[in-house]
Amino acid sequence: MPELPEVETFKRYLDRTSLHQRITNVEVRDAYVLKGISARELTRYLEGHRFENSHRHGKHLFVRANGELWLRLHFGMTGSLEYLNDGEVAPKTARVIFCFATNRRLAFDDQRKFGEIELIEDVDEFLQTRDIGPDALEIGLSKFKAIVGNRRGAVKAILLNQQLIAGIGNLYADEILFRARVHPATQPATLSDTDLRRLFRATRYVLKKAIALKTDFNRLPKSWLLTHRGKRGGCPRCGRALKSATIGGRTSWFCAHCQKRAA
Numbered sequence: 001m002p003e004l005p006e007v008e009t010f011k012r013y014l015d016r017t018s019l020h021q022r023i024t025n026v027e028v029r030d031a032y033v034l035k036g037i038s039a040r041e042l043t044r045y046l047e048g049h050r051f052e053n054s055h056r057h058g059k060h061l062f063v064r065a066n067g068e069l070w071l072r073l074h075f076g077m078t079g080s081l082e083y084l085n086d087g088e089v090a091p092k093t094a095r096v097i098f099c100f101a102t103n104r105r106l107a108f109d110d111q112r113k114f115g116e117i118e119l120i121e122d123v124d125e126f127l128q129t130r131d132i133g134p135d136a137l138e139i140g141l142s143k144f145k146a147i148v149g150n151r152r153g154a155v156k157a158i159l160l161n162q163q164l165i166a167g168i169g170n171l172y173a174d175e176i177l178f179r180a181r182v183h184p185a186t187q188p189a190t191l192s193d194t195d196l197r198r199l200f201r202a203t204r205y206v207l208k209k210a211i212a213l214k215t216d217f218n219r220l221p222k223s224w225l226l227t228h229r230g231k232r233g234g235c236p237r238c239g240r241a242l243k244s245a246t247i248g249g250r251t252s253w254f255c256a257h258c259q260k261r262a263a
């Protein structure tokens, strides 16, 4: 499922390939991913305009289409972007294809169709209406401590809660907790100031490193949990078998030896 680093990677890809070209058509192959807008309306609003710039917040990507309209993309479980040169065939699971005057196209590919495409007028208003918290890479240490330190519940559930901090999903939450050596079920009240500081630093490190590696799992450091999680996986730090448990409604992988629960 695309999390902050994947969506940031899509943003950079879109910025690199798809800006400043006149949109000549929008081919909606499956209107299921459209939210609050018909295929006809989407085409009518975008035709003749250009994607001018983009902005990411959490797992949402906003693309400014002209002075007053933003295309909002959410990648759901399996969404991604693919830029196609003239003559290149779109993936079978492309749901919406933006066609440019240059004969190039940008495909919104989404096998499982949990993705969302919408047109909105105001990004801040959208974030407020949806009650989406600050972006995980936009907050400083004191704000992070204020958000995480004072809550009840498993620390992992707090990291996953998009209303508190936007952008972290299941895989990177596990990675962050592993790096910070914090057990996912830990109650934040039991975390020391040093723990919270380590958790904050781990959050920034993991998200930024994943972005720098373009979220290519084959290039992630072998010291990361992500490359070992799953059945028969061993802890890259101590070699013991990794454990899994449902925490915050999601399957969590962790090392019970390296990530001790605070007493």
Ligand SMILES: [Zn+2]
Pocket: 235, 236, 237, 238, 239, 240, 255, 256, 257, 258, 259
């Ligand atoms: Zn370990």
